[in-house]
Amino acid sequence: MKGRIESLTVSGRGIIVYLPPSYSVEQHYPVSYIHDSGDLFNPAHSNSLNELEKLFQDGELQEVILVGIESENRLNEYTPWFAKAIEPTKFNDFGGNGDLYLSFIVEKLIPLINQKYSTSVTDTSIIGKSLGGLISIYAAFCYPDHFKKVGCISGSFWFDGILPFMERNELLLNDMKIYMDVGTEEGKNKTTIQCEMVDRTILANQILRTKGLSDSQLRFKLIDGADHKRHYFIQRFPTVVKWLYQRK
Numbered sequence: 001m002k003g004r005i006e007s008l009t010v011s012g013r014g015i016i017v018y019l020p021p022s023y024s025v026e027q028h029y030p031v032s033y034i035h036d037s038g039d040l041f042n043p044a045h046s047n048s049l050n051e052l053e054k055l056f057q058d059g060e061l062q063e064v065i066l067v068g069i070e071s072e073n074r075l076n077e078y079t080p081w082f083a084k085a086i087e088p089t090k091f092n093d094f095g096g097n098g099d100l101y102l103s104f105i106v107e108k109l110i111p112l113i114n115q116k117y118s119t120s121v122t123d124t125s126i127i128g129k130s131l132g133g134l135i136s137i138y139a140a141f142c143y144p145d146h147f148k149k150v151g152c153i154s155g156s157f158w159f160d161g162i163l164p165f166m167e168r169n170e171l172l173l174n175d176m177k178i179y180m181d182v183g184t185e186e187g188k189n190k191t192t193i194q195c196e197m198v199d200r201t202i203l204a205n206q207i208l209r210t211k212g213l214s215d216s217q218l219r220f221k222l223i224d225g226a227d228h229k230r231h232y233f234i235q236r237f238p239t240v241v242k243w244l245y246q247r248k
Contacts, residue, residue, distance in 0.1 A: 001049045005042075008116075010109055014070035016042060017117070018049065020056060020063035030123035030245060031065045031113060032149075033105060035078065035132035038068015039230065040153075040237040051238040061242050067113055069105065077101035078131035080138045083160045086192040094159070098135050099142070106146050125244055127151030129233040134159055137166070137178075137204070144172040151240040152180045153233050157200040158193045166204060171211040179219045179240050180205055183226025197228070219243050 002021040009015065016038050020029065039045040041052070055061035071077050076095025083094040105126075114121050126147045128136045133155030140150045157163060180201065187197030205220040226232040 001043060002053055003049065008112075010112060011104065013072065013104075015109070016068040017113070018066040018068075019117070020065065021053060022056075022063055023065075023118070025118045028118050028120040029063055029065045030120050030125070031067060031110075031117075032125040032127055032151075032241065032244075033067045033069060033109070033147075034126075035069055035071065035128035035135065036074065037070045038066060040127070040129065040234055041066050042068060045230070046234045046237070048234060048237045052241060055238065055242055060246060062245050062247055064241060064245055065113075065117060065119060067109070069109065071101075073097075074131055078128070078135040079159065080135065080165070081161065086158075086194065098138055101135065102139050102142060106143055110146065123148070125149030125151065127153070127237075127240060127244075129153035129155075129230075130228065131156045131159075133180075134162060137180075138162070140176065140178060141166070141169050141171055144174075144176065148175045148177065149244040150176075150178045151244060152178065153236055153240060154182050154186060154197075154228055155180065155201065155204070157204045158187075158196055160193075163200065163203060163207065166207045171208070171213075173212055173217070176213065177217050177244055178208060178213065179243050180208075181221040181223055181236060181240075183223045183228065183232055185225060185227040187228070198222075 006017045041048045076097040079094040079096050080098040082096035085091045085093045126136045133152035139147050182201040187195045
């Protein structure tokens with residue numbers, strides 16, 4: 001890795017920041033906000049940064065600042081409204097504090113990052129996997145002026161009410177880019193609503209299509225053989241960043 005990682009604490013929450021190799025106050029860099037403490041790029045869990053830096057070096061991808069956000073409770077923070085647990089004997093109910101979590105990002109974290117680092121304030125994305133993908137899509141509807149690029153890796157579109165929400169709410173299309181994917185093996189061994197993971201993700205893609213997103217604005221991929229596991233998500237993360245930020 002040629003870039004560097006810095007650690008911050010914002011409102012008691014751990015934040016990691018990746019600064020790309022050429023980082024300088026002479027330039028302004030787009031910023032991507034990543035859920036789950038940035039485990040998709042954090043070198044402690046992932047080799048994604050080596051792949052991204054090769055893309056930077058080869059000129060295929062503009063350099064991007066990555067910001068990993070610690071979650072206090074992902075079942076609460078990555079869900080837009082309350083919902084009962086789908087496996088009550090294993091998990092708690094979904095708290096539905098997504099609006100509070102997103103307001104923290106928009107009102108506290110983004111201004112601080114823009115103040116501390118040399119950023120392109122109009123070029124901000126949000127990326128997550130599983131429930132992190134769910135809250136990222138929700139953010140596209142709620143904060144389109146802040147998040148014009150969205151990465152949704154294996155988003156939890158089985159979550160109660162999310163598809164009707166997407167159908168009935170307007171999505172502002174100006175400069176919007178959304179990447180979505182799901183593995184063909186996801187949900188196959190589930191006995192809960194998660195068994196519909198693939199079908200509901202396909203339906204979510206169709207709903208977004210009806211909003212008017214073009215091929216250059218919406219990318220959907222079925223990943224053959226991939227299950228709902230972190231190492232599959234990490235493998236796909238560089239592809240997500242490349243599609244959202246590839247050089248024209």
